[in-house]
Amino acid sequence: MIENVQDVSLSQDIVYGIAASPTFAEDGICFAAQRSGLYRSDDGGETWRFAFESLDLENTLPATSVQVSPGFSSDKSVFVGVPGGILRSVDGGDTWRVVVLRSPPPSVSTLAISPDFIHDGVLLAGAMEDGVFRSGDRGKSWAAWNFRLLDLSVLCIAISADFANDETLFIGTESGIFRSRNGGRAWEEGGFSTELAPVLSLALSPNYARDETLFAGTETHGLLRSKDRGQTWERLGEDTIAGEAVNGILLSPEYPDTPYLLAAVGASLFVSRDEGQTWRPWKERWAPSHGVTFVLAPQGLEDDDPLLVGLVGGEVLRF
Amino acid sequence: MVRSEIERVVFQPHTSKNLQRGINIIVNAVLPTLGPRPRAVAIDRTLRDKMPEILDTGGTIARRIVQISDREADAGAMFVRQMLWELQEDVGDGTATAAVLFRSIYNAGLRYVTAGGNAMILRRHLEAGLGVILDTLDDMAVLVEGDAEFAQIAQSICYDRPLAQMLGEIFDIIGEYGRLEVRKGRGRGLQRQYVEGMYWEQGVLSRNMLFNDNGSRTDMEKTAILISDFNVGDPRPLVPIVAWVMENDPSSLLIIAKDLPPTARALLLRASEASEDFTAIAVKTPGKLRQSQVAALEDLAVLTGGRAFTEAAGYKLSSVKPEDLGRARRTWANRSNFGIIGGQGDPRALREHIRGLREAFERGGDTSDRRKLRQRIGKLMGGSATLFVGGLTELEVELRKALAERTADAMRAAIRGGVLPGGGVAFLACQSPLQERWEQSTGSDERAAYRILRDAVETPIRIIISNAGYDASEVMAQIRMAGTHKGFDARTGEIVNVLEAGIRDVANVQKSAITSAVRSAALALTVDVLIHRKNPEKTIRP
Numbered sequence: 001m002i003e004n005v006q007d008v009s010l011s012q013d014i015v016y017g018i019a020a021s022p023t024f025a026e027d028g029i030c031f032a033a034q035r036s037g038l039y040r041s042d043d044g045g046e047t048w049r050f051a052f053e054s055l056d057l058e059n060t061l062p063a064t065s066v067q068v069s070p071g072f073s074s075d076k077s078v079f080v081g082v083p084g085g086i087l088r089s090v091d092g093g094d095t096w097r098v099v100v101l102r103s104p105p106p107s108v109s110t111l112a113i114s115p116d117f118i119h120d121g122v123l124l125a126g127a128m129e130d131g132v133f134r135s136g137d138r139g140k141s142w143a144a145w146n147f148r149l150l151d152l153s154v155l156c157i158a159i160s161a162d163f164a165n166d167e168t169l170f171i172g173t174e175s176g177i178f179r180s181r182n183g184g185r186a187w188e189e190g191g192f193s194t195e196l197a198p199v200l201s202l203a204l205s206p207n208y209a210r211d212e213t214l215f216a217g218t219e220t221h222g223l224l225r226s227k228d229r230g231q232t233w234e235r236l237g238e239d240t241i242a243g244e245a246v247n248g249i250l251l252s253p254e255y256p257d258t259p260y261l262l263a264a265v266g267a268s269l270f271v272s273r274d275e276g277q278t279w280r281p282w283k284e285r286w287a288p289s290h291g292v293t294f295v296l297a298p299q300g301l302e303d304d305d306p307l308l309v310g311l312v313g314g315e316v317l318r319f
Numbered sequence: 320m321v322r323s324e325i326e327r328v329v330f331q332p333h334t335s336k337n338l339q340r341g342i343n344i345i346v347n348a349v350l351p352t353l354g355p356r357p358r359a360v361a362i363d364r365t366l367r368d369k370m371p372e373i374l375d376t377g378g379t380i381a382r383r384i385v386q387i388s389d390r391e392a393d394a395g396a397m398f399v400r401q402m403l404w405e406l407q408e409d410v411g412d413g414t415a416t417a418a419v420l421f422r423s424i425y426n427a428g429l430r431y432v433t434a435g436g437n438a439m440i441l442r443r444h445l446e447a448g449l450g451v452i453l454d455t456l457d458d459m460a461v462l463v464e465g466d467a468e469f470a471q472i473a474q475s476i477c478y479d480r481p482l483a484q485m486l487g488e489i490f491d492i493i494g495e496y497g498r499l500e501v502r503k504g505r506g507r508g509l510q511r512q513y514v515e516g517m518y519w520e521q522g523v524l525s526r527n528m529l530f531n532d533n534g535s536r537t538d539m540e541k542t543a544i545l546i547s548d549f550n551v552g553d554p555r556p557l558v559p560i561v562a563w564v565m566e567n568d569p570s571s572l573l574i575i576a577k578d579l580p581p582t583a584r585a586l587l588l589r590a591s592e593a594s595e596d597f598t599a600i601a602v603k604t605p606g607k608l609r610q611s612q613v614a615a616l617e618d619l620a621v622l623t624g625g626r627a628f629t630e631a632a633g634y635k636l637s638s639v640k641p642e643d644l645g646r647a648r649r650t651w652a653n654r655s656n657f658g659i660i661g662g663q664g665d666p667r668a669l670r671e672h673i674r675g676l677r678e679a680f681e682r683g684g685d686t687s688d689r690r691k692l693r694q695r696i697g698k699l700m701g702g703s704a705t706l707f708v709g710g711l712t713e714l715e716v717e718l719r720k721a722l723a724e725r726t727a728d729a730m731r732a733a734i735r736g737g738v739l740p741g742g743g744v745a746f747l748a749c750q751s752p753l754q755e756r757w758e759q760s761t762g763s764d765e766r767a768a769y770r771i772l773r774d775a776v777e778t779p780i781r782i783i784i785s786n787a788g789y790d791a792s793e794v795m796a797q798i799r800m801a802g803t804h805k806g807f808d809a810r811t812g813e814i815v816n817v818l819e820a821g822i823r824d825v826a827n828v829q830k831s832a833i834t835s836a837v838r839s840a841a842l843a844l845t846v847d848v849l850i851h852r853k854n855p856e857k858t859i860r861p
Binding site: 153176182 | 464465466491492493494497513515540541648649661663666667669670673699700701702
């Protein structure tokens with residue numbers, strides 16, 4: 001059931017990313033990064049307000065990605081990728097500090113935050129032509145770490161839930177997937193064929209450290225799964241979700257015990273209840289006006305859990 | 320080949336005895352360096368007023384022995400020297416192990432041949448036995464990953480904890496093929512620096528092209544790159560290229576060429592002065608020999624998505640079109656180097672190109688060719704590391720630098736091929752399959768080969784124990800009682816599980832050491848005649 005449809009911006013807008021407070025169930029705080037800027041909601045996505053107000057901008061500043069600190073309830077930290085840099089807020093988006101990345105201005109496409117951010121302060125930013133930037137000081141300073149990264153067009157990042165111990169993360173690029181096992185300082189190629197790329201979305205099992213499982217959504221070759229840390233891959237849902245761009249993959253927080261998956265495929269959402277073997281439309285006869293660009297399930301994938309869906313056109317739907 | 324007069328021809332039984340004497344001289348010189356508690360070897364300097372050189376690595380000791388005065392034994396000594404030098408050049412370590420294995424195999428083999436065995440057939444069986452050893456070592460090898468494991472490997476090679484930790488971190492970043500330069504540093508300690516992007520060892524064609532950092536360097540963004548070995552005579556075809564770049568998206572132009580005439584250089588300088596938003600410079604084509612120039616241009620073309628123009632292929636400056644130019648997010652140059660950060664070539668083509676270079680590297684071949692291939696791959700890996708080695712004295716710095724370089728070579732081998740239980744335990748574990756083969760053997764030469772190898776693989780651990788000041792026979796008895804993966808920790812004098820104690824050897828180094836030892840000893844056993852020249856050339860190269 002659609003609880004609210006909030007058009008947060010211009011007709012030419014697009015939602016690049018959504019991030020929610022770790023205590024979303026209690027505080028309902030979430031952010032939407034859009035071409036027209038950043039928006040904040042304090043009521044679980046029902047109403048939104050422009051979060052770049054304090055910047056007093058003359059022109060539109062696109063927000064290309066957003067991440068919220070795992071310790072948001074106390075540190076109030078929010079990070080936003082913008083053309084040429086990263087914006088950092090320590091008051092929940094009321095005020096911002098700008099960190100300019102080295103010139104020529106990189107186009108930040110994706111941000112990822114360490115699950116252990118409270119202790120390690122690690123953030124990673126992927127850029128369209130400049131590879132990966134890493135910060136180890138809570139976003140105050142950033143440096144490029146592209147050792148052995150043979151493709152600098154970074155489209156998505158997925159970070160291990162056990163990052164504090166395994167320091168593992170993956171990035172999807174124009175030509176495939178790269179893995180880092182040292183916290184994003186150096187990269188290695190896996191077994192993902194370059195013919196299947198570009199890789200638009202990645203998701204790691206919450207138990208990646210044990211089950212070594214990850215999923216990759218591609219632009220034209222559907223969804224793939226690896227159960228051996230990215231060395232070998234198998235296609236999933238070839239009869240239902242192949243052929244369209246997979247813009248997002250969500251896994252149940254209890255995966256694989258609860259083997260639920262949700263994928264944003266083209267203009268639709270699909271769900272699987274069997275680790276990705278079979279898929280069905282998320283809601284029968286649900287057809288959004290525009291393509292789905294981003295999806296977030298802040299509390300999980302059970303039927304009554306809230307779902308935030310970003311669309312081409314700038315809408316964020318809350319279900 | 321240098322022709323010189325023959326002085327004397329030596330036949331058996333003198334041949335083998337003379338060879339054996341020389342072999343023993345070199346091996347005895349190297350033997351004290353085996354193990355974590357090696358004893359040093361002092362070698363006189365060529366200048367008498369200098370202190371003797373103190374060495375603890377087999378390869379370097381062998382390298383310093385250019386000739387021994389006993390002409391009859393010299394051939395044997397140089398035979399071992401050549402083997403050890405090549406081993407050190409190839410994998411950076413394992414020379415002392417190879418030396419003791421070689422001596423054991425040669426001496427036992429010689430006894431067998433002297434007693435009537437057939438050296439040629441023995442050689443064949445020794446090489447078959449080598450296969451058994453290599454298979455056993457392969458089964459035991461485990462891959463290493465992460466800075467902590469890399470540091471542990473480095474420690475087992477260099478026994479220098481700060482250096483090991485630094486190299487552990489560096490190799491975790493740069494990887495097996497990564498580019499590492501070891502330089503003399505300031506101060507007493509170690510420092511490291513990571514450099515983003517790739518760079519080549521050629522600088523600007525004119526000092527006037529250095530615009531930043533007080534005229535020491537030029538940094539450029541969004542660069543179009545002309546990749547060539549042109550020795551430009553007529554600068555006129557350069558004008559449309561410069562004009563096109565100035566009018567289009569790139570904000571700078573990097574010309575790679577053998578040389579440009581003063582008029583062309585002036586054109587680039589004027590273009591740079593004419594616009595604050597545009598810079599154009601020229602750097603010299605990298606590589607000294609034609610082959611290395613072509614390789615560098617090929618790498619640059621793939622990296623930047625440009626086209627490599629060579630004069631040998633008939634190209635001229637007038638052949639270049641705007642779409643032939645490579646692109647990079649950033650470039651830089653100084654008097655000695657130029658670099659590229661964020662080359663904008665097709666990543667799929669780059670990955671394929673590197674895969675091809677890796678395959679060529681792994682196919683083997685000449686050490687020098689492999690080193691060049693590794694350097695090419697390293698240049699394309701997105702960054703490099705520099706390790707600065709300091710010290711109290713020039714000598715200390717030089718020794719530690721050499722140690723760092725040697726350890727780095729062995730670490731590359733460790734990342735590639737994994738590690739084995741160290742301290743001679745892996746070789747000791749080969750005794751069991753060799754014993755099985757010995758029991759299955761029927762011919763006397765085959766049985767002799769397996770017996771010789773079975774005994775030889777025990778020698779490294781025995782020497783390590785002896786070098787640490789313990790009774791080898793007594794400790795060996797304790798090790799045999801203790802079981803699998805148990806060995807001797809020469810630092811503590813205890814019997815330990817060597818893997819748990821962090822005592823590991825680089826698999827590829829150990830495999831190279833046993834391969835060199837078996838093949839060289841088997842070959843040496845077949846030598847029947849020695850011919851001495853009257854005035855042999857002295858050389859420091861093998």
